[in-house]
Amino acid sequence: MTDGIHTEPGLSEGKTYRLKLVCVGSGSAELEFVPANxxxxxxxxxxxxxxxxxxxxxxxxxxxxxxxxxxxxVIAWQIDAP
Structure with a gap:
């Protein structure tokens, strides 16, 4: 997990999406967004x-x-459109 996930997905402005994350292993990971809101x-x-x-x-x-x-x-992620 040394690299983690760092992405700027091509999301359409004004829309809301659902992010799904799963981590398999031990410990935990921290999720953050930029901008925070x-x-x-x-x-x-x-x-x-x-x-x-x-x-x-x-x-x-x-x-x-x-x-x-x-x-x-390992961390896996997926973004779904509404």
């Missing part, structure tokens, strides 16, 4: 549970997910 920051546990967040694309959105200290595993 595009979504809600969250902890993603690496226990195979799915974390879902609503993403609002009012401008260019950057999604960052980084493993917490000592976390190991």
């Amino acid at each position: 595009a979504g809600t920051a969250a902890t993603v546990p690496c226990d195979e549970s799915v974390v879902q967040q609503r993403v609002t694309a009012d401008e260019l959105v950057r999604i960052n997910v980084a493993g917490a200290k000592g976390a190991t595993g």
